[in-house]
Amino acid sequence: MTAALAAAHQGLKVVVIDGAATYGGSTARSGGGLWLPGPEAATYLQHVAGAEVSASRRDAFLKYGPDVLAFVREHTPLEFARVPGYPDYHPEAPGGLAEGRTVEPRPLPVHEVAADLGTLAAPYRAAPNGMAVTAVDYRWLSLGLRHPRSMLTAVRLAAGRLRGRRLTMGQALAAGLRAGLRAANVPVLLGTPMSSLIVERGRVTGVVAGPSGPRSREAGDRVEESSRPGQEASGSRQRGEAGTTGERRLRARRGVVLASGGFEHNEAMRRRHQGLGAEWTVGAAGNTGDGIEAGRRLGAALDLMDEAWWGPTLPLTGGPYFCLAERNLPGSLIVDGSGRRFVNEAAPYVDVVHVMLGRTGSGTHLPAWLITDRTYRDRYLFAGHPPRAPLPRRWFDAGVAHRAGSLDGLAQRIGVPAGALRETVERFTGFAASGRDEDFGRGDSAYDRYYGDPRQRPNPCLGALRKPPFFAFSLVPGDLGTKGGLRTDERARVLQTDGTPIPGLYAAGNAAASVMGRGYAGAGATLGPAMTFGYLAALDLAAG
Numbered sequence: 001m002t003a004a005l006a007a008a009h010q011g012l013k014v015v016v017i018d019g020a021a022t023y024g025g026s027t028a029r030s031g032g033g034l035w036l037p038g039p040e041a042a043t044y045l046q047h048v049a050g051a052e053v054s055a056s057r058r059d060a061f062l063k064y065g066p067d068v069l070a071f072v073r074e075h076t077p078l079e080f081a082r083v084p085g086y087p088d089y090h091p092e093a094p095g096g097l098a099e100g101r102t103v104e105p106r107p108l109p110v111h112e113v114a115a116d117l118g119t120l121a122a123p124y125r126a127a128p129n130g131m132a133v134t135a136v137d138y139r140w141l142s143l144g145l146r147h148p149r150s151m152l153t154a155v156r157l158a159a160g161r162l163r164g165r166r167l168t169m170g171q172a173l174a175a176g177l178r179a180g181l182r183a184a185n186v187p188v189l190l191g192t193p194m195s196s197l198i199v200e201r202g203r204v205t206g207v208v209a210g211p212s213g214p215r216s217r218e219a220g221d222r223v224e225e226s227s228r229p230g231q232e233a234s235g236s237r238q239r240g241e242a243g244t245t246g247e248r249r250l251r252a253r254r255g256v257v258l259a260s261g262g263f264e265h266n267e268a269m270r271r272r273h274q275g276l277g278a279e280w281t282v283g284a285a286g287n288t289g290d291g292i293e294a295g296r297r298l299g300a301a302l303d304l305m306d307e308a309w310w311g312p313t314l315p316l317t318g319g320p321y322f323c324l325a326e327r328n329l330p331g332s333l334i335v336d337g338s339g340r341r342f343v344n345e346a347a348p349y350v351d352v353v354h355v356m357l358g359r360t361g362s363g364t365h366l367p368a369w370l371i372t373d374r375t376y377r378d379r380y381l382f383a384g385h386p387p388r389a390p391l392p393r394r395w396f397d398a399g400v401a402h403r404a405g406s407l408d409g410l411a412q413r414i415g416v417p418a419g420a421l422r423e424t425v426e427r428f429t430g431f432a433a434s435g436r437d438e439d440f441g442r443g444d445s446a447y448d449r450y451y452g453d454p455r456q457r458p459n460p461c462l463g464a465l466r467k468p469p470f471f472a473f474s475l476v477p478g479d480l481g482t483k484g485g486l487r488t489d490e491r492a493r494v495l496q497t498d499g500t501p502i503p504g505l506y507a508a509g510n511a512a513a514s515v516m517g518r519g520y521a522g523a524g525a526t527l528g529p530a531m532t533f534g535y536l537a538a539l540d541l542a543a544g
């Protein structure tokens with residue numbers, strides 16, 4: 001949507017298509033945080049992104065990020081606010097900032113986006129009673145009633161409902177961008193999945209799209225009068241019926257921007273590239289890697305396909321739950337099947353899963369369990385459930401959650417050695433008293449402490465596990481979406497393996513391999529670059 005908005009304001013004729021019946025994809029489900037610093041963040045981004053990301057892409061992202069924010073503010077009803085104190089995810093790394101760089105949309109009154117409210121994709125988790133919960137609020141709400149600010153936040157949110165319904169986080173971002181498109185007269189065709197790219201004389205000149213409904217399409221990319229070697233008219237997969245009723249050919253004089261998200265819901269692609277299935281992602285259901293596949297069939301290079309915006313996730317009966325504050329709050333720890341800790345539980349979510357999956361060289365740590373006690377449960381919000389409120393029985397019936405009156409009983413239920421679990425908890429309880437996690441440094445980083453409990457002394461992330469019953473929750477390697485995809489350059493042009501661009505083809509967001517490499521700079525480090533490279537694609541199209 002940012003690409004389309006920018007292209008329209010560059011004077012181009014634009015159309016947005018989305019395969020889903022709603023607009024917004026994962027963006028509408030998201031926290032809506034944006035990491036869009038300027039060039040001052042260069043040292044830090046280089047550290048986070050690593051050697052796999054070119055300096056030219058990093059620099060372009062940093063240079064144009066602030067412009068994107070200004071552009072979006074000017075051409076949509078969106079306004080943004082800093083998320084105070086939300087640190088970069090590696091604040092102690094060179095150039096990292098403990099006060100953070102993340103911004104988020106200010107609550108957006110629904111009347112400003114009313115025309116397209118009915119087709120806005122659903123949020124990942126709706127706030128109770130239609131409250132307008134921001135990322136800042138979530139931090140305080142997660143503390144239950146432990147902090148005066150938590151109580152004030154709850155009261156303010158309840159009172160805020162009197163001011164009329166307002167959208168926050170990714171709902172505000174997606175709806176605000178959509179409102180900008182409406183104001184710029186850009187059509188958004190829903191239920192219109194792209195099935196293939198049209199190529200003429202070596203240039204991408206459009207897409208074949210639709211019909212909506214069950215995807216009964218795809219016979220590969222149409223190569224019309226192609227003179228480029230290596231292009232094949234037949235796709236590797238057959239979904240049949242391509243070219244039947246309902247398909248449309250949308251011609252693009254300047255080019256096509258693939259912003260079709262990642263492949264988090266494509267089971268076969270995930271198995272092939274990641275050795276994991278699609279069941280634990282919280283990304284949008286429509287993200288099945290179509291854009292990545294379409295580009296690949298034209299000879300585009302792919303990068304980072306084994307990566308995702310990972311996060312430790314509870315495989316709850318109603319769907320996966322992506323853990324944030326639950327891991328940082330005191331009175332919780334994570335063990336693997338040996339009954340031992342293996343990671344700083346409060347570390348940024350991508351990093352925790354890298355360790356779980358054995359990507360850091362210590363072997364895999366699955367299954368994994370989040371262990372807590374009664375005190376933790378009495379104090380804090382847990383997966384959206386208020387402190388003290390009974391947890392759903394179906395979690396226990398399904399074996400996702402376990403409860404026992406003693407640590408030995410809990411160990412038996414989850415099949416880990418009881419002695420090891422007891423030792424782990426005793427050692428951890430010692431760390432809680434001293435305030436130093438000698439094994440993994442939990443609470444040392446400002447990032448860990450952001451979602452800690454400020455009333456917990458001496459370390460806001462470390463608390464004893466003493467009070468029965470004890471709980472264990474299954475933790476799996478989930479994600480917010482995948483982050484590997486089409487290789488692109490600093491102008492968002494899709495590149496072939498020899499480094500040359502495919503004329504007329506651009507990619508942004510999770511359809512493109514991330515400018516963050518295998519890292520995650522801070523909250524908003526997926527949406528910030530997605531919007532920036534969409535914007536840069538539009539500038540290049542307009543210049544073309």
Ligand SMILES: Cc1cc2nc3c(=O)[nH]c(=O)nc-3n(C[C@H](O)[C@H](O)[C@H](O)COP(=O)(O)OP(=O)(O)OC[C@H]3O[C@@H](n4cnc5c(N)ncnc54)[C@H](O)[C@@H]3O)c2cc1C
Pocket residue numbers: 017018019020022023024025026027028029030031032033034035124192193194195259260261262282283284286287288289290291309322480481508509510511523524525526527528530
């Ligand atoms: C719960 C949650 C919280 C998150 N919080 C944050 C956050 O605070 N900050 C942040 O930076 N990131 C966050 N993320 C990650 C972020 O939302 C995604 O990385 C980002 O939205 C990806 O943007 P995108 O434009 O690539 O894809 P999307 O926003 O998912 O859009 C892709 C669209 O393409 C459509 N599509 C797919 N295939 C086709 C096809 N063949 N034809 C036509 N259309 C197609 C889909 O239907 C979808 O609407 C969060 C994600 C989740 C799930």
